[in-house]
Amino acid sequence: MTRLRIVQLSDIHLTPSAGEELYGVETGDSLTAAIHSIQRLQPAADLIIVTGDISEDGSLKSYQRFSESMASLNCPVYVLPGNHDLPDNMALAFKETPDIRYRQSANIQGWHLLFLNSQVPGEEFGQLDHSDLEQLREQLKTAGDSPVLVALHHTPGKVCPSSGCQLHNPDALLNILNDAPHVQAVIAGHTHNDSDKTVNGMRVLTCPSTFAYAHHAQPEDNVDHEDFWAAHKLDISRQGYRMTDLDEQGISATEIVWF
C-alpha cells in the first residue's frame, strides 16, 4: 500500500447556469478557484471525494457544469448525494463520465472507500434507512482486512442543535462502524464548517464548503435553533476544502486548505 492523498470537496451548490449568484457568490467561480488550488498541491491529489450538495437545485445542467469544471483535474472524482442533490439526475449525468464516479464503494491502493446516501427526499436533515445500514454491514464484511474510510453528507457528529443539521440516526451508523475493526474515519459535509473529533470512539471529520462557511449557534446561545438564519451565519469570505493523507497506518495528516 502506498500513500494516498484525498481531497474532500463539499457543498459546492452549483446552479444550472453560470452568472447566477447565491448570497453574493457565483458558486461556479468558487469551484474553479478550488480546482486551481488543487492543481497546485504537492504531492498531487490521487482522488477527490465530494461529500454532497454538488448542486443547489439538483438539475442536470448543474451536474453537467460540475463535470465540465472537474475535467481539467484529470483525477478520479467520487460523488455522493446531499440534501440539495437529486440522485436520479446524478446517476444520469454521471453515467458516462470517465472521471466522475457515482457508486457505493471503491478499492483504491489497498483502501476500501464506502459512499453512503443519507439523503431524505425533501428534507434538510439526513437519515440512513434500514436497507442502507444492512448494505453497509455487508460491504464492511467484504472489505476484509483493508482499512476503510466512510463518506456521507450528514455528519454523525452533532455540530449544533438545529434539526436540519443532523443525521437523525447517528448511533445506528456508529455502532455498525465500531463493530468493524478497520474503519479509520468518517468524512462528511453539510455543516459548511470544519471539525475533527471523536464521536463514540470513531474519528469524524467535516469539511468546509467551497461556497460559504457557516457558523452554528451552540446550545447555550439564546436563539431559536429551528430558525435557520437566527441560528446560523454564513461567511462568504471563507471557502475551503479538506486534504487528507492516508498511509498503511491510517490518516497520517489532514488539514483544511482555504483558497
Ligand SMILES: [Fe+2]
Ligand atoms: Fe447539505
